[in-house]
Amino acid sequence: MADTVSRAPRVGTRRAARPPAPGGSPRRRREAVAGYTFLLPWFVGLFGITLFPMLYSLYLSFTDYDLLQSPQWVGLENYVRMLTDDPQYWNSVKATLLFAVVSVPLKLAVALGVALLLYRDRKGVGLYRALFYVPSLLGGSVAVAIVWQTLFGGQGAINDILSLVGITGRSWITNPSTALGTLVLLAAWQFGAPMVIFLAGLKQIPAEMFEAGSLDGAGRFQQFWHITLPMLSPVLFFNLVLETIAGFQGFTAAFVISGGTGGPADSTLLYTLYLYLRGFGDFQMGYASAMAWGFLLVLGIITAIVFRSGSLWVHYADEGEH
Amino acid sequence: MTTPSGRTPSRLVAPGRRSFLAGALGASFLGLAACGGGDDTASAGTAAGAGPETSKPVVLTVAWWGGPARAENTQKVLDLYTKAHPNVTFKTQWQGYSGYYDKINTAAAGRNAPDLIQIDNRALREYANKKLIAELDPWVGKTLKTDQIDPKLLGTGKVDDKLYAMPLASNTQAFAIDATVLQPLDLVPPEAGWADWDGFATWAAAVTKASGGVWGTRDESANLSWMEPWLRQGGKQLYDGQALGFGEAEVVKWFTLWDALRKSGGASPAEVSQPANSGDISKNTVTTKQTVGSFTYDNQLTELAKATDHQLQLVPLPGSLKGNYARPSQFFTAYARGKNVATVVDVINFFDNDQGAGEALGTERGLPPSKAIRDAISPTFSEQLKYVVAYDERVVAGAGDTPPVPAQGDSQIGTLLTSAAENVAFGRAQIADAAEEFVSQANSALKRAGS
Numbered sequence: 046m047a048d049t050v051s052r053a054p055r056v057g058t059r060r061a062a063r064p065p066a067p068g069g070s071p072r073r074r075r076e077a078v079a080g081y082t083f084l085l086p087w088f089v090g091l092f093g094i095t096l097f098p099m100l101y102s103l104y105l106s107f108t109d110y111d112l113l114q115s116p117q118w119v120g121l122e123n124y125v126r127m128l129t130d131d132p133q134y135w136n137s138v139k140a141t142l143l144f145a146v147v148s149v150p151l152k153l154a155v156a157l158g159v160a161l162l163l164y165r166d167r168k169g170v171g172l173y174r175a176l177f178y179v180p181s182l183l184g185g186s187v188a189v190a191i192v193w194q195t196l197f198g199g200q201g202a203i204n205d206i207l208s209l210v211g212i213t214g215r216s217w218i219t220n221p222s223t224a225l226g227t228l229v230l231l232a233a234w235q236f237g238a239p240m241v242i243f244l245a246g247l248k249q250i251p252a253e254m255f256e257a258g259s260l261d262g263a264g265r266f267q268q269f270w271h272i273t274l275p276m277l278s279p280v281l282f283f284n285l286v287l288e289t290i291a292g293f294q295g296f297t298a299a300f301v302i303s304g305g306t307g308g309p310a311d312s313t314l315l316y317t318l319y320l321y322l323r324g325f326g327d328f329q330m331g332y333a334s335a336m337a338w339g340f341l342l343v344l345g346i347i348t349a350i351v352f353r354s355g356s357l358w359v360h361y362a363d364e365g366e367h
Numbered sequence: 368m369t370t371p372s373g374r375t376p377s378r379l380v381a382p383g384r385r386s387f388l389a390g391a392l393g394a395s396f397l398g399l400a401a402c403g404g405g406d407d408t409a410s411a412g413t414a415a416g417a418g419p420e421t422s423k424p425v426v427l428t429v430a431w432w433g434g435p436a437r438a439e440n441t442q443k444v445l446d447l448y449t450k451a452h453p454n455v456t457f458k459t460q461w462q463g464y465s466g467y468y469d470k471i472n473t474a475a476a477g478r479n480a481p482d483l484i485q486i487d488n489r490a491l492r493e494y495a496n497k498k499l500i501a502e503l504d505p506w507v508g509k510t511l512k513t514d515q516i517d518p519k520l521l522g523t524g525k526v527d528d529k530l531y532a533m534p535l536a537s538n539t540q541a542f543a544i545d546a547t548v549l550q551p552l553d554l555v556p557p558e559a560g561w562a563d564w565d566g567f568a569t570w571a572a573a574v575t576k577a578s579g580g581v582w583g584t585r586d587e588s589a590n591l592s593w594m595e596p597w598l599r600q601g602g603k604q605l606y607d608g609q610a611l612g613f614g615e616a617e618v619v620k621w622f623t624l625w626d627a628l629r630k631s632g633g634a635s636p637a638e639v640s641q642p643a644n645s646g647d648i649s650k651n652t653v654t655t656k657q658t659v660g661s662f663t664y665d666n667q668l669t670e671l672a673k674a675t676d677h678q679l680q681l682v683p684l685p686g687s688l689k690g691n692y693a694r695p696s697q698f699f700t701a702y703a704r705g706k707n708v709a710t711v712v713d714v715i716n717f718f719d720n721d722q723g724a725g726e727a728l729g730t731e732r733g734l735p736p737s738k739a740i741r742d743a744i745s746p747t748f749s750e751q752l753k754y755v756v757a758y759d760e761r762v763v764a765g766a767g768d769t770p771p772v773p774a775q776g777d778s779q780i781g782t783l784l785t786s787a788a789e790n791v792a793f794g795r796a797q798i799a800d801a802a803e804e805f806v807s808q809a810n811s812a813l814k815r816a817g818s
Contacts, residue, residue: 112476113497130811132804133786199639199657219641221793305466306782309641310789325476326469327779328493 106334112324116331123335134336136311137319144225144315145292148232152292153284156236160243161273174244181237190231190301194218197227218302221312228313231298239284246280247273275360282359286351293344296321316340422454425707427714430460431485431697432467434648434670436731443727448717455710465645468778475499475702482705483714485697486532488523492775493816495526500700503530506712512720515737519769523695526772532698533715536733538666539762540596540684540691542584545659547677552577560682564597564624567685571633574659582635585652585661588625589644589788591781593662596690597621599767606774609817611809618802622791626798637792644785653679665759666696666733672751681758688765696733730755776816780809 106123108116127134163174183189196202197217204214217223250273258268274281296317299307307314307322320340324333431441438461445457460481462470468490474480486494494500507513507530513521516534524532542560549555554574561567571583587593595605598621604612628634635658643650648667652658654674663671665681672679684690699718701711718724725740730752735741745756774780787805790796796804 111497112472113499132808216638216641219638221789221795304642304645304647305469306645306785308644308785308789309637310793310795311786322469322782325473327776328472328497330476 102334102337105331106338108331109329110331110334111328112330113328119331123332124339126332127335127339133311133314133319137307137314137316140225140307140312140314141293141295141316144228144232144295145289148229148295149285149288149292151229151233152236152288153239153281155233156239156284157243157277157281159236160240160247161269163240164244164247174241177240178237181235183235187297187301190298193227193231193298194302219309221308221310224303224309224312228295228298228302228315231302232292232295239288242280242284243277246277250276278359279361282355286348289351290344290348293340293347421707421710425455425710426458427455427483427705427707427711428458428460428481429483429485429714430467430471430481432462432464433732434463434673436670436673437461440728440731444718444721444724445714447721447723447727448714451717455714463645463647463649465647478704480702480704482702482707482711484700484702485535486700487697488695488772489777489781491524491532491698492526492772492777494700495529495531496775498703500531501703501705501708503533503701503712503715506709510709510712511716515720515739517736517738520693520695520736523769523772524698532695532700533719534695534736535697535699535718536666536695536728536730536736537693537759538664538696538733539693539759539766540593541663541665541668541681541758541762542660542684543653543663543668543671544680544682545581545653545656545675545677546680548578548581548656548659549574555680556682558682561685564685568628568631568633571628571660572631575632578659581656582639582652582658583633583660584628584635585643585658586625586629586634586637586640586792587662588622588792589640589785590646590662591777591784593684594621594784595770596684596692597624597686598690599692599770600686600690604770606770606777606813609774609813611780611806611813615802615806618787618805619798622788622798622802625788626791629792637789640792641789644789649674664694664696664733665755665762666730668751668755669729669731681755683762688762689767691762691766692769693763693766694769730759734759774813774817776813779812779816783808783812 105116107118107120109119109122110116159177163170163177180189199214199216199219201217203217207214215223217227254272254276255268258272263271294317295315299313299315299318300321303309303313303318305322307318316336317340320333320336323336324330429441429445431437433441438459441461442459445459449456460470471480471484480499484494484500486500495502503511503524511533513530513533517537520534520537521530524530524534544556546555552574554570554577556570561570567584574583575581591605598605598613598617601617603617606612625634629636634640635652639652639657643652643661648670651661651663651671651674653661654671656675656677662684668679668681699715701708701715705711718728719735720737720740722740722743725735725737725744726747728735729748734756735744745753748756783805787796787801791798791801
């Protein structure tokens, strides 16, 4: 949201002159005007940069649009083709599901694990927290993806290390059975953001609970299972929702590591990458728009399911004593 | 869409003269631009054969794919042009082949493509039909000199008899081999290559065995460009109009051929071959020393030789020379919505018809398209360039006819073949299934692209 502030509110004053509906004293009206004026940059952003392009893409999804000539209305054709006549589409769905289903839990587990190691105040712990966070800052960058490509290449460092212990490596990124795995690892390595949130969550758990637990003879694992996890579940839930959405939207790493192809054999053809290739590589922006709306729909459903499931396992401390 | 550019010259003044245009044309230009994605906005920039002469500073963006050698040569030519026309300067964008068109397309979608775009015949029909590139006929004989260019080669830049693209160079298919590895093994093939694919397969397997770990050839099954000469040897063509010129049977044969080569050890395994399937010359397995040979174009010897300390040679592809053809290696085209199309055409002409430019380019892009230039500069060539010229002339003399511009949607066919071939090579699909899916997908993609 922060960047909306920097978007210049050029239309500002003129628009704001229109008095808002709520009546009352002139002073209240002035305040309302001021309020809406301050909101204006955000509205401009919402309508101009988010809502209008979104609705336009909805329109495009029912057209044959090649980017250069006017869109031609084709009705549901794009959606029908997507679901019934495009094996590559289903390859991309498979790759994306696999990527998300493996990388999200893995990333959360790593983030939680590291957070548990780092949440007690020890000497120099701040430095470690910062260091573990660094990969997330670099995460989306092309440079890291290129490093990854080199590390896992046929003549890369990973194979050099493996050969030290007598394992003959393979070219991880050019083999369809391991290529997606390297992307999952890269995603899991960028666990910094959920880790920081877990750290904050862990600090919220009252120390008395652990004291009481250990007095009752609970071991470390029992404490984790019966105290830490339930107390942390709202934070876990929050991370799960965010990371699921992010996981499905993975693009940069797949694009860079596969050289923009989604190869080998479509194994890293993540949904958004395929969408990009169709839209900009093959001039099928109508089809790409249909893919985007299909994606939005499915992602919405998945998020809704995650939310619903929350009532089963998320424990809110302020729900009172049951 | 209907009126081809240049038919209404009277309406417009010399383009490129921005000073002139600014006031008079500004309004109509805006009007045209407002028409949006539709019609013939191109004509604003492509009025009839006007000269490039303009004293206003012009900055042109030039885009091409290629390696460092090409970047160096191209920059030299652009500098020469700027020296002759100090008001014209250039911004350059270059990258590897993979992803190149995505980038151009994305820029074009934003109405912001480079002024001067290098393309190959795979994109020509698409770009011409979508009016992304300007028709060049109005300049022919004036700014653009084509009389020194072989009509057959020039013809490869035409779509529906209209010239859209100027060949920058011509090349032909070749098999590049690492002589440094082969000589001690005594396995250097004869200059004429192999009479048939069986001989090639035997040789490749022998090389892998003798070299101990360097494969005889890269597995080329995923590349449509290398399937094409093989198809032609069997009397088929890549395309029959807007449909495939071959069927499942040929695909099965092609995949089986490479499958046998992989199994005999002659061809590199899939995970070694895969990175170069995207067409990037920097991933070439001969320069990475993973294979002794790889299919290539003869002009690419310059770039390949630059990337390795080994001695490289060229032999023809296995089988009959009739599979080969003299091919336009790249074209230069003018972005139809560019503001200085006339100047762009003059730069294109400079690349093709200026002797200094010819000398700077050598044969890195292929043989110079202009006969006069070729004759004038050949004596100045280095040994390596002379070697390429000799190879090209030898092979083209026995080569088959140059096929028409590929069907619209050709790049999708290339992607589909790569995907099918990779699935086979990695053992994820049976040959018959992969071939069937490829043919059905390819035909529906072609139908869609052509509609």
